[in-house]
Amino acid sequence: MKRDGSASNCGMLLACAAALFIASYAASCAAPPRPTLVPDGYRSWSLTTNVRLDYPIPGHEDRYRVIQMNEKGFTFTRAEGPSGRVDFPEGTIIAKDIFPTSNPGPTDLPVMLTAMIKAPSDPDARGGWLWVIKDLSSGMETLQKGDFCVRCHANANEAHPYGSKNPGGAFSDYVFFVPGRQSAASSTGAY
Amino acid sequence: MDGTRTRRSLGLAGRINLVVVMTLVLGLGLVAWLFAASLTSARESIVDRNLQHESDILYLSIENFMMPGEAPIAARFFSEVAGLGSGYRLGLYRRNGEEAFSDNATINTVNANVGRIRFQPRSATVAPSSMGIPERPLLERATSIPPESVFFMWKEGGKTYKRVYRPLLNLPKCTACHGSDHTIRGVIDLRADISDTLRAETVTVAASASGFALMSIALAAIIGRLLRAVVVDPVLAIGRLCLDVTGGDFSGRVDVERNDEIGGLASTVNGMVEGLRERYELTKYVSVGTISSLASGQDARRVERTLLFTDVRGFTSYTEKHGAEAILAVLNRLLDNQAQIIVGCGGDIDKFVGDEVVAVFSGDDAPVRACDAASKIRAAVSAGADLYDSLAVGIGISTGQVVQGMVGSSRRADFTVLGDAVNIASRLCALAKPGQILLCDCTRDRLPSGAFPIDGPYKARLKGKAERQTVYIMTESPAAGGKKEAGDEA
The missing domain is CATH 3.30.450.20 (PAS domain)
Incomplete structure (x- = not known):
């Protein structure tokens, strides 16, 4: 009988060891968690446009928006000549605060942050950018792996209704408000 | 229910x-x-x-x-x-x-x-x-x-x-x-x-499931047959061998020639059966008392026993006239017959000494069974005169206190009996004529009245005894009693 008991214990140990092995193997295969994508101090960054972004647009409706970009983003390149192609360097972060209303008061805080992070080699990148939605109350960042964000922003690479409107259809690296072009937007006053 | x-x-x-x-x-x-x-x-x-x-x-x-x-x-x-x-x-x-x-x-x-x-x-x-x-x-x-x-x-x-x-x-x-x-x-x-x-897809899955089911059945049959040949049949053979051994048949062996656990088990069981067979054979040469003493301990003790001695009369002259093989054949037949009768009457063969048989009976009815054995031996030897070349035996029976225990050296010993009753039985056997059964008075006194045809008492001088001893003769038919001199008969 003792032999049966020890055999049973041995079986249990083997089962536990197998379970631990499988769990550790699965854990080793799982993708490591991403570090925080948008740093907390992003509100100290410079704005990409002086246009008041309170007009309705698909995706954000008529909620007031403020767009900031890190210093690296401002080193973007713009091709000379008619193409005027714009390319942002890897590491560019464009953060867009979304407020709850179109005309928030001075004490109102944004409820959500949407961000574009230039990371062409990242497998989750769409159009060379990571598209992130951050819940500002919980701090949780959600990577958008679908084509929702990039599909809208692809319109920035052709003539569009916002800011400079990009009448020449220059490639603008998925950014509607490229610094230096917003004067056109200001002048239109359409959006 | x-x-x-x-x-x-x-x-x-x-x-x-x-x-x-x-x-x-x-x-x-x-x-x-x-x-x-x-x-x-x-x-x-x-x-x-x-x-x-x-x-x-x-x-x-x-x-x-x-x-x-x-x-x-x-x-x-x-x-x-x-x-x-x-x-x-x-x-x-x-x-x-x-x-x-x-x-x-x-x-x-x-x-x-x-x-x-x-x-x-x-x-x-x-x-x-x-x-x-x-x-x-x-x-x-x-x-x-x-x-x-x-x-x-x-x-x-x-x-x-x-x-x-x-x-x-x-x-x-x-x-x-x-x-x-x-x-x-x-x-x-x-x-x-x-x-x-x-x-x-459903047809494919159903066909695959059927294939897997058929494969399961086929594999189960093959593996079951393989396991039967490798494990079950040898185990069953070992079980059958154990049953045979339980029934007293030690001749069987398990025929498994393999260098694995089952082969080892079969080899061990075969060795065990061989050992049991050897011990069983040993009982032919060693008294039951010796074997039981080995199982129960070897302490000497004083007990009452009935001793039965038989001796072939005229055997020395017989050996001078016949060849060795004929002598052993007749003697073994004679001893075997006596041994079977003694064991059948509940006696224990203590030893064979040449043509002499020494048997011990224990229990309250030991004298009755000893006399019964003696009577049957005499009748059997008489009836089988052709088998035994007309040889006859003399028989002496005595009952009394004996010391029972292991006698011998640390290398070789017998579990046997010692004492005056042993000596008397031996002397009575020596005194008995061919076909005669002599009893001491202690044995006679322990027999139920009329159980055996007893003649006597007689008086006989036994070697080593200063006084003449009272002796009875078990006759083949009832005889008239009466006090006689042993020298007339014995």
């Missing part, structure tokens, strides 16, 4: 077969299930991917028709694609679930947004058909933020469809006509008839 339950236990072969079958069923069942699951997954993946690609193409087509303001072309394109085949259905729904291209709602909105009659309203419209209730949650899921393509199964008209709701975004470039107050315009509803695929 007597309350007694009989539980049928499964034999070793049955248990092994059960384990084998369960293992195969579970193992192959798991493989079959994984196969079916992977088949279904692969099929769904292919169908979903195709639907996704087709919906992407349609999306881009609509987008590229719409942007130049060719909505009617888009509507016609949609209508023609929808009619491509019976297994392929296509629909376009607004985000509120109403079917697009069926009324003037969108045309009116566009005309209002562009501030002119961009499209002429339809002259004849039909009320837009709306989605059924079951589809609403899927539509809401597809048009929520962020929107996503929703794939689902759908049964209609006896057919099974795989459907996708592909959300249509209100892109910035669309807002000039459609306004900026919404993000999702609606969904493309694309459905593919997968009834035939499902049927083929």
Whole structure:
């Protein structure tokens, strides 16, 4: 009988060891968690446009928006000549605060942050950018792996209704408000 | 009902077969299930991917028709694609679930947004058909933020469809006509008839399951037969051998010549049976008292016993006239017959000393059984005179206190008896004539009256005894009693 008991214990140990092995193997295969994508101090960054972004647009409706970009983003390149192609360097972060209303008061805080992070080699990148939605109350960042964000922003690479409107259809690296072009937007006053 | 339950236990072969079958069923069942699951997954993946690609193409087509303001072309394109085949259905729904291209709602909105009659309203419209209730949650899921393509199964008209709701975004470039107050315009509803695929998949899975089942049965039979040959049959053979040994047959052996655990077990059992056989054979040469003393201990003790001595009369002269083989043959027949009678009467052969037999009887009726044995020996030897070359035996019986214990050296000893009763029995045997049985008075006194024909008492001088001893003669027929001199008879 003792032999049966020890055999049973041995079986249990083997089962536990197998379970631990499988769990550790699965854990080793799982993708490591991403570090925080948008740093907390992003509100100290410079704005990409002086246009008041309170007009309705698909995706954000008529909620007031403020767009900031890190210093690296401002080193973007713009091709000379008619193409005027714009390319942002890897590491560019464009953060867009979304407020709850179109005309928030001075004490109102944004409820959500949407961000574009230039990371062409990242497998989750769409159009060379990571598209992130951050819940500002919980701090949780959600990577958008679908084509929702990039599909809208692809319109920035052709003539569009916002800011400079990009009448020449220059490639603008998925950014509607490229610094230096917003004067056109200001002048239109359409959006 | 007597309350007694009989539980049928499964034999070793049955248990092994059960384990084998369960293992195969579970193992192959798991493989079959994984196969079916992977088949279904692969099929769904292919169908979903195709639907996704087709919906992407349609999306881009609509987008590229719409942007130049060719909505009617888009509507016609949609209508023609929808009619491509019976297994392929296509629909376009607004985000509120109403079917697009069926009324003037969108045309009116566009005309209002562009501030002119961009499209002429339809002259004849039909009320837009709306989605059924079951589809609403899927539509809401597809048009929520962020929107996503929703794939689902759908049964209609006896057919099974795989459907996708592909959300249509209100892109910035669309807002000039459609306004900026919404993000999702609606969904493309694309459905593919997968009834035939499902049927083929079911047939494949059923065929595979049948194949796996047949394979399970075949493997169970093969493994069961293999295990029977390797494990069960040897174990059963060992069991049969043990039964034979229990019945006293030590001749059998297990024929398993293998260098594994079963072979080792068989070898051990064979060795054990051989050892038992040797011990059994030893009982022919060692008294039962010796064997039982080995089992119960070797302490000497004083007990009452009845001693029976027999001796072949005239054997010395017989040996001088006959060859050695003939002598041993006759002697062994004679001793064997006596031994069987003694054992049959409950006596223990203490030893054979040449042609002499020394037997010990114990128990309250020991004198009766000893006399019975002596009587039978005399009758048997007399009846078998031809077998024994007319040799006869003299028999002496005595009863009294003896010391019983191991006598000998540490290397060789016998469990035997010592004492005056032994000596008297030996002297009576020596005194007895051929076919004569002499009893001491102690034995005679312990016999029930009339149990044996006893003649005497007689007086006899026994070697080593100063006084003449009282002796009785067991006759072959009742004789008149009377006090006689032993010298007349003995």
